[in-house]
Amino acid sequence: MAPSDTPVNRGNPVSFKPAILVIGWLLFSAFAFWWYDYRYWQSYPDHLVQFESKAIEKLYPILNTSNSEKTLVVHFADDDCPCEAYRVAHVENIQPVLSQSQQVTIKRSDAETLGLNLAASPSVAIWNEAGELAYFGPYSSGMTCGTGFDFVSMVFSKLNDKVNPQWINTQGFGCFCSWQED
Numbered sequence: 001m002a003p004s005d006t007p008v009n010r011g012n013p014v015s016f017k018p019a020i021l022v023i024g025w026l027l028f029s030a031f032a033f034w035w036y037d038y039r040y041w042q043s044y045p046d047h048l049v050q051f052e053s054k055a056i057e058k059l060y061p062i063l064n065t066s067n068s069e070k071t072l073v074v075h076f077a078d079d080d081c082p083c084e085a086y087r088v089a090h091v092e093n094i095q096p097v098l099s100q101s102q103q104v105t106i107k108r109s110d111a112e113t114l115g116l117n118l119a120a121s122p123s124v125a126i127w128n129e130a131g132e133l134a135y136f137g138p139y140s141s142g143m144t145c146g147t148g149f150d151f152v153s154m155v156f157s158k159l160n161d162k163v164n165p166q167w168i169n170t171q172g173f174g175c176f177c178s179w180q181e182d
Helices: 017-036 059-063 084-093 108-114 151-160
Strands: 048-050 072-077 102-107 123-127 133-137 171-173
Touching: 059 072, 072 084, 072 108, 102 108, 123 151, 133 151
Parallel strands: 072 102
Antiparallel strands: 048 171, 072 123, 123 133
């Protein structure tokens, strides 16, 4: 057979459309993963926060306007803080513990209106049924809310035993966003 007699395959040419679609899907998936999760992955710097109960001492009468005899739990939150996702997940996990309490969330944007000069968030304050401060500080001992020892559950355990721990956890180490002006 002469070179000019070689049969030429004139069938379907190779299509690049599936390959382009798969590459586009992978790029979109990688971007979506970064946008929703990876951009918040970080090794948190050694962030030590000092909590002072003086910042919240006048808050109970303002928030307990219904004179409820329930335990009052105040969550301090900042929607612009990457640590917020961990706080929300942790609060959802401990809802069975918190279910019999009155809960209020104070956002950073509302702090000035209430005259709060809080150090950082996420943090939590708990008052017993008599209006006495039982706890103020971070949610747990780990780098993020929900890791390490759960302070909130421990405080509720004490309150259920009719013991007020009156615990001001003055230092927090982990993922926090400052509420102080730099």
